[in-house]
Amino acid sequence: MWEKFTERTRRIIYRAQEEAHRYGHPNVGTEHLLLGILDEPDSMAARVLETLAGSLDSIRLSTVSGLPAGSKNPATKIGRTRSARRVLELAEDEATQQGADHIASGHLLVGLVRCREGGAAHILENCSVVLPAVRAEITAELTGQNGSNRGEDARLDEHSTLKSLPPLVRSALGHTWRHMSYRSRRAIEAALSEAAQRGDTLVTPDYLVLGALKDSDSAVARVFRRMEVDVKALVDDIKASLKSHGEPRKVDRHMELRATTCAAISDAEMAARVDGTGVIGTAHLVMGVLTLKDSNAAAVLKKHQVNLATLRSLYIELHENDSKASADPDQLSKLTLSQMISRSRLKGKHLLRISDLTPADVALVFAVTDKLKSRKGRGGADEASALHRGKTLALVFQKPSLRTRVTFEIGMNQLGGHALHLGPDEIGVGERESPADVARNLERWVHGIVARTFKHSLVEELAANSTIPVINGLSDLEHPCQALADLYTLRERKGAVKGLTLMYIGDGNNVCRSLMELCALTGTNLRIASPEGYEPDATAVAALKPVFEAAGAELWVGRDPIEAAKGSDAVYTDVWTSMGQEEEAAIRHAAFQPYQLNMKVVNAANPEAIVLHCQPAHREEEITSEAMDCPTSAIFDQAENRMHVQKALMALML
Ligand code: CP
Ligand code: NVA
Numbered sequence: 001m002w003e004k005f006t007e008r009t010r011r012i013i014y015r016a017q018e019e020a021h022r023y024g025h026p027n028v029g030t031e032h033l034l035l036g037i038l039d040e041p042d043s044m045a046a047r048v049l050e051t052l053a054g055s056l057d058s059i060r061l062s063t064v065s066g067l068p069a070g071s072k073n074p075a076t077k078i079g080r081t082r083s084a085r086r087v088l089e090l091a092e093d094e095a096t097q098q099g100a101d102h103i104a105s106g107h108l109l110v111g112l113v114r115c116r117e118g119g120a121a122h123i124l125e126n127c128s129v130v131l132p133a134v135r136a137e138i139t140a141e142l143t144g145q146n147g148s149n150r151g152e153d154a155r156l157d158e159h160s161t162l163k164s165l166p167p168l169v170r171s172a173l174g175h176t177w178r179h180m181s182y183r184s185r186r187a188i189e190a191a192l193s194e195a196a197q198r199g200d201t202l203v204t205p206d207y208l209v210l211g212a213l214k215d216s217d218s219a220v221a222r223v224f225r226r227m228e229v230d231v232k233a234l235v236d237d238i239k240a241s242l243k244s245h246g247e248p249r250k251v252d253r254h255m256e257l258r259a260t261t262c263a264a265i266s267d268a269e270m271a272a273r274v275d276g277t278g279v280i281g282t283a284h285l286v287m288g289v290l291t292l293k294d295s296n297a298a299a300v301l302k303k304h305q306v307n308l309a310t311l312r313s314l315y316i317e318l319h320e321n322d323s324k325a326s327a328d329p330d331q332l333s334k335l336t337l338s339q340m341i342s343r344s345r346l347k348g349k350h351l352l353r354i355s356d357l358t359p360a361d362v363a364l365v366f367a368v369t370d371k372l373k374s375r376k377g378r379g380g381a382d383e384a385s386a387l388h389r390g391k392t393l394a395l396v397f398q399k400p401s402l403r404t405r406v407t408f409e410i411g412m413n414q415l416g417g418h419a420l421h422l423g424p425d426e427i428g429v430g431e432r433e434s435p436a437d438v439a440r441n442l443e444r445w446v447h448g449i450v451a452r453t454f455k456h457s458l459v460e461e462l463a464a465n466s467t468i469p470v471i472n473g474l475s476d477l478e479h480p481c482q483a484l485a486d487l488y489t490l491r492e493r494k495g496a497v498k499g500l501t502l503m504y505i506g507d508g509n510n511v512c513r514s515l516m517e518l519c520a521l522t523g524t525n526l527r528i529a530s531p532e533g534y535e536p537d538a539t540a541v542a543a544l545k546p547v548f549e550a551a552g553a554e555l556w557v558g559r560d561p562i563e564a565a566k567g568s569d570a571v572y573t574d575v576w577t578s579m580g581q582e583e584e585a586a587i588r589h590a591a592f593q594p595y596q597l598n599m600k601v602v603n604a605a606n607p608e609a610i611v612l613h614c615q616p617a618h619r620e621e622e623i624t625s626e627a628m629d630c631p632t633s634a635i636f637d638q639a640e641n642r643m644h645v646q647k648a649l650m651a652l653m654l
Helices: 007-022 030-038 044-053 054-067 082-097 105-114 117-127 130-145 150-159 167-179 182-197 203-212 219-226 231-240 259-274 282-289 296-303 308-326 329-331 337-343 357-376 405-416 435-445 456-464 482-494 510-522 538-550 559-563 582-595 599-604 633-654
Strands: 392-397 418-422 446-453 470-473 501-505 525-529 555-558 571-573 610-611
Touching: 007 030, 007 105, 030 044, 030 054, 030 082, 030 105, 030 117, 044 054, 044 105, 044 130, 044 337, 054 117, 082 105, 105 117, 105 130, 167 182, 182 203, 182 282, 182 308, 203 219, 203 231, 203 259, 203 282, 203 296, 203 357, 219 282, 219 308, 231 296, 231 329, 259 282, 282 296, 282 308, 329 357, 337 357, 357 446, 357 482, 357 510, 357 633, 392 405, 392 435, 405 418, 435 456, 446 456, 446 633, 456 470, 470 482, 470 633, 482 510, 482 571, 482 610, 482 633, 501 510, 501 559, 510 525, 510 538, 510 555, 538 555, 555 559, 559 571, 559 599, 610 633
Parallel strands: 392 418, 392 446, 446 470, 501 525, 501 571, 525 555, 571 610
Antiparallel strands: none
């Protein structure tokens, strides 16, 4: 039966074993299976539970409080109770009845509800989780009828892992898979099925288009409706042009992508980069097909009046409208933590630069941070505390750190996982062995990497060779986690960031660069004053100015600190000499003298302007103690918020 379980169901069963072990019970019972579902809050089963019971916390509390005391010396080999075995049989039965080829977490939940001899059924009943409602919710999830993307996402969550693809498809897609939206991944799977149905082992671009259009809610299907394309006729035309290659077959290890399909996917990746969405959606896949020469699929698309320019512009419009809706903080704040996590487009992605994020991602990170921060110190069960149980985060640091190291370590602990610090003298990344090999080793053992490096290219190299998320914990180019914590602090103190003004005095360095990028994303005005020769990168400034404008904000770069401080709601500085620049310390010290954050600067800003510094701070150098400790200083809140924001990032990415 094990082969029939989805990846997610297997994880739930492992989690259930861990729960039994944790409570010192020799067997996995139905209650442990239920806890296993709660430990996977973005599984379909957990989402259904949340919808029906209102809160996963209450189910966890009822379950945990009814567990018998266990042995202090837990068994090394955990068995299954008769009821737990029955639950698995009932889950299989449910999957068979539904004609599903996998036993998904939703089927497991049905098994738990149906198995009356198990304790979990009674707990669920008391929490209003009853069979007809569970079945209705699961059907809605599986058919996407619940008005959101969750149905689609749930299915994919259950099935779409790179590992489940035929080996040749897997190697052809490689790192591209990571950048694909859920629906695009689904489209690839649908393309494989379409080919298999015709006995074909080779996935041509025709199948890719059929796969992308299979889901009537996909972005490309929505854009086609706006373009008034007759999708049914288009699909019929493509199907009519396809030859049968024999008896229908199953998707198996012999299937592969045709070279033209690979070319279309690679063009799709390019299109996603060009339009700035960064995620390869189904519309990009079709854009990729349209760029092919001598392609039957491209010819049929053109026959149905689908042209690249219209598809692209309508898609961008659709994407912007969707992003606006999903970046609305009021809407986001109404979601539960697991709903937020299930919306994450950051899962499995890297965060090397702020530009890896969209405004909607930032809004989601802040919303999750709000949730996690408000849970701090709250008694009772906390679903976040089990979120990353059993997971490990590696901190690959070429430079010293207080805040970044401690906040990631503690943050990961608070999410139930643990962190491993690999300091400057330990692994010699880039010296003892190449970043690529370090990444290829680490990904076999851990679930995420935070890298603090001198050269940004080293973080990039780690990411390019890693299938687990890499987070930049400061490079010579950017400090994205810092900027997120900074703007979160500003939002916390002032209620919002859009339309406010941040002033940065000092070196146009990594911290400054991430602030520039993030202010552009969030519509926050930024005023920078730097000495000659230490301005922020001129190309980046020129590129970002229009982005600020489009967001209704302004980027001002000048020389005079007092002029820069005028009208600011926050004043911010960083060290004069960053790590790795120690040899320049004396010359920098002289150049930066007029660029100290002191009370003159604070007083030139708006009344109640907050004072920020990423730290480590050199009192009486770049900042005076008077400014650092003044009543509106938020410097230590900023440091605390590093942890909350990074917990949110880890919850969304790992
Ligand atoms: N602000 C910051 O990143 O501090 P550390 O260098 O101590 O990590
Ligand atoms: N700009 C500083 C930031 C330290 C957190 C550095 O790179 O050293």
